[in-house]
Amino acid sequence: LDAEEFRRQGHQVIDFIADYYDRMSDYPVHPSVTPGFLRDVLPTDAPRRPGPDAFGSALQDVRDLLLPGMTHWQSPRHFAHFPASSSTVGALGEALIAGINVVPFTWAASPAATELEMVVVDWLGKALHLPESLLFAGGGGGTFLGTTCEAILCALVSARDQKLAEIGGNRIGDLVVYCSDQTHFSFRKAARIAGIQRDHCREVQTYHGDMFALSPTELQAAMQADVDAGLVPLFLCATVGTTQTTAVDPVGELCAVAASHGVWVHVDAAYAGSALVCPEFRHVIDGMESVDSFSMNPHKWLLANNDCCAMWVKKPCALVAALGTEQEYILKDAAAEGHGVVDYKDWTITLTRRFRALKIWLVLRCYGVDGLRDHIRSHLRMAEAFEGMVRADARFEVVTERHFALVCFRLRSPEKLGGEKTANQLNRRLLEEVNAATSGPYMSSANVGGIYMLRCAIGSTLTEERHVNDAWKVVQDRASAILRKMEI
Numbered sequence: 001l002d003a004e005e006f007r008r009q010g011h012q013v014i015d016f017i018a019d020y021y022d023r024m025s026d027y028p029v030h031p032s033v034t035p036g037f038l039r040d041v042l043p044t045d046a047p048r049r050p051g052p053d054a055f056g057s058a059l060q061d062v063r064d065l066l067l068p069g070m071t072h073w074q075s076p077r078h079f080a081h082f083p084a085s086s087s088t089v090g091a092l093g094e095a096l097i098a099g100i101n102v103v104p105f106t107w108a109a110s111p112a113a114t115e116l117e118m119v120v121v122d123w124l125g126k127a128l129h130l131p132e133s134l135l136f137a138g139g140g141g142g143t144f145l146g147t148t149c150e151a152i153l154c155a156l157v158s159a160r161d162q163k164l165a166e167i168g169g170n171r172i173g174d175l176v177v178y179c180s181d182q183t184h185f186s187f188r189k190a191a192r193i194a195g196i197q198r199d200h201c202r203e204v205q206t207y208h209g210d211m212f213a214l215s216p217t218e219l220q221a222a223m224q225a226d227v228d229a230g231l232v233p234l235f236l237c238a239t240v241g242t243t244q245t246t247a248v249d250p251v252g253e254l255c256a257v258a259a260s261h262g263v264w265v266h267v268d269a270a271y272a273g274s275a276l277v278c279p280e281f282r283h284v285i286d287g288m289e290s291v292d293s294f295s296m297n298p299h300k301w302l303l304a305n306n307d308c309c310a311m312w313v314k315k316p317c318a319l320v321a322a323l324g325t326e327q328e329y330i331l332k333d334a335a336a337e338g339h340g341v342v343d344y345k346d347w348t349i350t351l352t353r354r355f356r357a358l359k360i361w362l363v364l365r366c367y368g369v370d371g372l373r374d375h376i377r378s379h380l381r382m383a384e385a386f387e388g389m390v391r392a393d394a395r396f397e398v399v400t401e402r403h404f405a406l407v408c409f410r411l412r413s414p415e416k417l418g419g420e421k422t423a424n425q426l427n428r429r430l431l432e433e434v435n436a437a438t439s440g441p442y443m444s445s446a447n448v449g450g451i452y453m454l455r456c457a458i459g460s461t462l463t464e465e466r467h468v469n470d471a472w473k474v475v476q477d478r479a480s481a482i483l484r485k486m487e488i
């Protein structure tokens with residue numbers, strides 16, 4: 001590694017990224033390309049030797065071939081998915097992590113990285129108003145993983161092994177796990193990987209009247225039916241901020257039901273967890289004192305570039321019992337024993353780990369908790385304004401209560417069109433036309449309880465009020481054109 005070359009290429013990369021951000025508005029959010037567009041123009045084999053200025057010419061290809069074929073998640077007009085939060089400090093934190101490139105799988109493998117992670121998960125947990133029982137300071141603890149999928153799997157195998165130690169390993173086929181029909185698919189995937197029988201994953205139905213939140217009464221009925229059938233309730237995955245509509249499951253009441261059956265409760269707040277930096281959201285996790293594990297993704301909405309999922313557990317020993325390993329070649333430091341430091345390889349699935357704590361530490365230091373609150377609140381204000389514009393146009397309706405910065409809305413079905421099916425078709429067409437508008441917004445849809453709706457998720461760091469106003473204007477114009485063509 002040549003330090004001078006690194007400096008020169010590093011400047012090129014920073015210039016490249018700065019220019020990309022400067023020109024972000026010139027790109028359509030979603031490219032109009034067809035499958036194979038890139039494979040057709042790239043060589044089928046890697047070069048045997050680098051050409052002259054290989055790095056410069058590769059960067060040129062990124063600019064000319066790749067960027068035009070990307071969905072620009074950082075565009076201020078990207079409203080389709082929960083954000084992939086980006087910031088100067090988050091991006092530079094990633095560069096530092098890659099540059100320093102340590103592998104903190106044990107304390108000895110990188111003492112400062114391990115200890116920083118222990119400090120920063122507590123900092124973040126406190127900033128999010130989590131109960132002490134989940135922090136190192138209160139006997140629990142946390143770690144930084146890549147994604148929520150990993151966090152849920154780690155929690156689930158810990159719960160499984162704890163329960164099997166109690167009832168006998170031969171009863172794995174009797175274990176049952178619970179979620180709602182709105183829970184992210186990562187839970188069902190984790191259940192499969194953890195060896196839970198496919199028909200032992202209970203998806204409790206949710207209803208529009210409850211804003212698609214999981215009902216404690218229905219959960220209790222499902223658990224009792226399983227107990228009566230001789231099965232063993234194991235795990236509940238509750239969600240604060242579901243993917244489709246940001247529904248909030250009532251954590252406290254669900255914990256009470258789960259406790260009566262000895263069930264491990266995990267709260268998935270992948271998106272909405274970031275909003276907990278604002279004290280006005282503390283109520284959405286009322287009852288959190290009783291949960292066994294909690295996870296959220298700072299890479300979604302907390303200015304931490306991809307990737308980072310933070311997970312906390314009340315009983316780290318359950319994680320270590322399920323995921324801990326001993327291998328002679330992995331040097332341990334005998335002097336560290338009994339000093340309350342952890343070997344993070346025993347908390348996760350992987351051995352090789354990234355030094356994500358460095359990025360979160362930088363983000364917390366450079367923006368401060370107040371800065372993060374301002375960031376979240378600015379999106380909340382824009383979402384509120386968008387919601388207000390939808391409500392002010394009688395042709396539209398807001399379908400589900402807005403909890404955070406996602407607005408779920410749709411065109412009402414005009415009288416003469418009739419039923420739900422036609423309303424769904426109408427809104428499908430509306431979304432297609434909105435997304436087809438060059439230099440327009442990019443939105444997505446949800447289909448919940450048979451109701452098709454458009455999703456406008458505000459969260460890009462570059463989004464300003466004018467982008468939200470423009471987006472609404474495009475929606476209105478397209479709706480008018482569609483209704484006009486249908487002579488309504």
Ligand code: PLP
Pocket residue numbers: 082146147148149150184186239241242243268269270271297309
């Ligand atoms: N849970 C919820 C509520 C989500 O919204 C998402 C993704 O949007 C996930 C889990 C999956 O997160 P990840 O991609 O980090 O696994």
